[in-house]
Amino acid sequence: MVKLTINNKIVEAPDGMLLTEAAKMAGIEIPTLCYHPELQPYGGCRLCLVRIEKMPKLQTACTTRVCDNMVVTTESPEIEKARKGMLEFVLTYHPLDCPICDKGGECELQNLVFKFGSGFRRYAEDIEEYTIDTNDPLIDRELDRCVRCLRCVRVCDEVQGVTNLTAYNRGSHTEIGPFMGGSIFNCEYCGSCVSICPVGALTSKLFKYKARPWQTKRTETICTYCGCGCQFALETRNGEVLRVVTDYDKGVNEGSLCTRGRFGYSFINNKKRLTTPLIKTNTKLEPTSWDEATDIIADRFKKIIENNGPDAIAGIITGHCTNEDIYLFQKFMRLAIGTNNIDSAARYGYINAMSAIKQVIGSKRFEASLEDVANADVILSICSNITEVNPIAGLKVRRAAKRGAELIAADVRDTDIAKFAAQNLIIKSGSERWFIHGLIKAVLEEGLYDNKVYKEHKKFINNLNSALKGLLFEEIETKTGISEKDIINAAKAYSKAKKGVIILGQGITHQQDGYKSSLNLLDLCILTGNIDGKGTAILPLCDENNEYGAIEMGAAPEFLPGLLNAGDARQRDIISKIWDKKIPSKKGLTMPEIFNGVLKGKIKALYIIGENPAGTFPQKSEFYEALQKLDFLVCQDLFPTATCELADIVLPASSFAEKDGTFTNMEGRAQKIKAAINPVGESRPDYQIFSALSEKMGYPMDYDNADAILKEIAQVIEGCGLEEEKDAIGNYVKISLKDLKEQYERKEEKLPAKFPFKLKLGPVLFHSGKLSGYSDGPVRILPEGRLKINPNDADRLGIIEGDRALLKNANGEVKVKVEITDRIPEGLLFYPEHFMYPAVRNLCEIDIDKDTKANYFKSTFVAVERHVPEH
Amino acid sequence: MIKFLKNIFFIDIIVGLLLTLKHFFMFKGKRGVTIEYPDEKRPLPDGYRGLLCLRRKDDGSERCVGCTLCEAYCPSKCITVVSAGSEADPMKRYAKFYQIDITKCVFCGYCVDACPVEALAMTKRYELSQYEKGTIVMTKEKLLEIGDEDYPCQPVRQTGRKD
Ligand code: SF4
Ligand code: SF4
Ligand code: SF4
Ligand code: SF4
């Protein structure tokens, strides 16, 4: 701490603090324009001039650090004159078209001139012509309004790490634009530059001229797209969401958002939203009333329970619902219906990571937090593509890497995060397990394990040794394409970490043996001592924003709320007691088992919330067939999906902007969302629908509001603290050699000769699930999918950029546009999973995990040829 | 003495009553003060604050840029503006929806003051009563119509960028 005097007031501030911040702390306002607390000091606008004793001339407060005995004056005629002068300079060429300018009302320049300026411009010559460029799909540039504070350039570089923007030309001719020139930004479209620009030089096309800031209502809430759980505020007017804004000091995201969060909001007011309950009459869906719809559902459910028992009904819920929704849904299924046949979207792979973590660490909050990632000294990212799946988590990795953390990125293709990696390892597709085992082998053979672990769990290490005995580095090298040296280097780097974090990507979890691989990686954590819960651990990526919550709330046949084991009578009793009704003891079915049950005629009715299996499952698969075989299908969704078309009753649900509740993000942080607008049309929040249904089913679950449900959840989760979990790891390492050997099995993937390419479907940055496809922003940036292919492969096939390729396999053929890029290795193809058409997903088969019954349908083998258009 | 005589013969009163009588027989015409409203209307001063209207530029386009300042300034909150980019030129701001609820208007004229492009003006119209309240909620079309009648086009004051 240092002591300084500002305006005769003694102020204490930490050493090295900027003078602007110290003054702010003391309640003294120094006007600033180019300064932003998120960015490095810059000193471009010279508005923050102050007099510091013993220094010549006035000094810029935003670049001066405080020191002891500094004497500062911020108000004097001299300073006032200087400020007025500087503001007049800024205004020299300024168009002053505030009435039209989109920033009017929240413009920093406007406010400054109003408060400190003279409101008069002496310069009367012609105004210089500046670029006004509105060709970009999302961001308009009107550079006559630019004040050259370079905040946009700096945020893009310092915070986003994208470095897309630059200032070109000099002096008063300086303009801002994409580094590569042209008018299209062609970047990550995080919108940080728009958000940070103090004036109306960079504006969002989606919000353009829609409203003034004082006309909108602001509601703080949480993003509904991915598991990062970014905090933002929705600005609404008359029931319409107009834009998303952030504060730099709020939430895990600290004001940053990805393109989906910032520009993907218009699905909320999309005209295609379901607005009334629909009922199937003959073959058409007709609007009906809530009362009738719920009556029919309750009636049919009751009949089915009577004739076939409660286990003939099953439910599947999306990971986009709130904890309250999910909790009530599983309670509805378990108590009102009486079955454990409940599953969620986590079954597509996230469950693998969660089950493994529960197995090893127990059910307490366990994962690395995003802050841990930002503070880590070594980050091992395995098949994660983190910057596209969880962009804000990716930002933390970037930040850590920039700070000097060692990033080891291993993936089957060159991902964006690899740019920041100290070691970028591209492994061959299908050899992920060899790579993971290679790392563990390296740790074991080089003696890189933690000494404490060695002493305590000697037997475990010996067992691991024997489980991996047959594996040689030569084999690993031929399989993965990574040399022994590289693997040992990576293992060395990771094991010496003080704060090591493993980022577990979907390339592992959403793939056969995802559960085992997750366990293997946890073994690696244990071996190297990187699992003490103090900033070291494993972070599985989470595609849908509340997949964590879905599992924690018990929307899985194997878990009860609080991650209790549904198969354990004692644990069931704990919750039964709180609920005051017995939880059915019969083992529930997982998602693939449910569909198999339908095929076998065991499941008669299915209640699907927010999922669209008819649109995501390959059309040739049995599961797709199962959907047509159901006696009774209820769909509850925002939009009329392909599954809704098959449904007997469709219920309109409210989006996250229309309801209260909580989302739990990938680090296990539960965060509140608040309703910003009234439900669209007649739609209702999911939990209200479950309440209404439960009443008609004769087991009323009546809650005043979402908060009341949350209180009950808290009670349930508190009530289930289990003792034996205290030393979960200690218990886990007692695992027998036989089991361990099973965990270390590797299965070879055979490339069928007829179909020599491996096709992978996966998430991309600009979209997330189906919602982004209904949002204007993401669709403008990426309206259609492109197949990524290696240039050599493309050459061989005679395909050039912009061509269409014909993908063929036993399941059919699909035509897709190609994008040739060397970021994808030969023999591999990648296609974004979000696009319904062309239906590339139909080429895939469904693959079911043996351990957790997770179902994967995002990869297959295909043959590729150039599509010759017929004319 | 004279005062006494005046008192007993009610002279003052008679003089006063004569004046009344004179005015009583003085009909409509040059020296009359009664205005026979509604057949006859009082001439209004130039600063009169009557019904509001929207004006056009000389080329016939709307002046209003939808900046919403009138809405912000209106003390009785009777103006509603929804701005948008125009279809033809998305960079051009205009009021997609503009409405003044005259039933709430207090005719203070602040909105006219606030308008940076002189799109709003006050007319000398004041006969606004209607049988149904809804009919005096002024839509943009009505406001423009009145503007066209009362304020024939004039060049607009330049703000900022040249168009
Ligand atoms: S940037 Fe600010 S000062 Fe400049 S025209 Fe826009 S609102 Fe007015
Ligand atoms: S949108 Fe984000 S990535 Fe693109 S230029 Fe702006 S700050 Fe950079
Ligand atoms: S575009 Fe905005 S943020 Fe960038 S330099 Fe200009 S005024 Fe500053
Ligand atoms: S999609 Fe994920 S990273 Fe992007 S804003 Fe939403 S929560 Fe944050």
Ligand code: FES
């Ligand atoms: S704020 Fe200090 S120089 Fe701009």
